[in-house]
Amino acid sequence: MENSLVSINYSLLEGSRTNRRNEMKVIAVDNYGREYYSDKLIQDNLSEEDAQQLANKKNEEADSHGDWYYRAVKDDHTLWEFQP
16 A cells, blocks of 8 residues: 555656656747847747757857847746737
């Protein structure tokens, strides 16, 4: 009986750990802070490490004077949406 409780608790821990791992997303924001450019979702459901790597890669590939800058943010981050 005791072993099954440990097993159940372990499986609950594993599930919550998996959910925490994929709680990031990569977004594109206006490189110049202009409010009339809405943020863009690039990819979601990423681990923190994967999101940061993707954002860094996209920024390295992008023109440093281009319109977009890529950021890794929490999944609950609300994207800016321009509404004229």
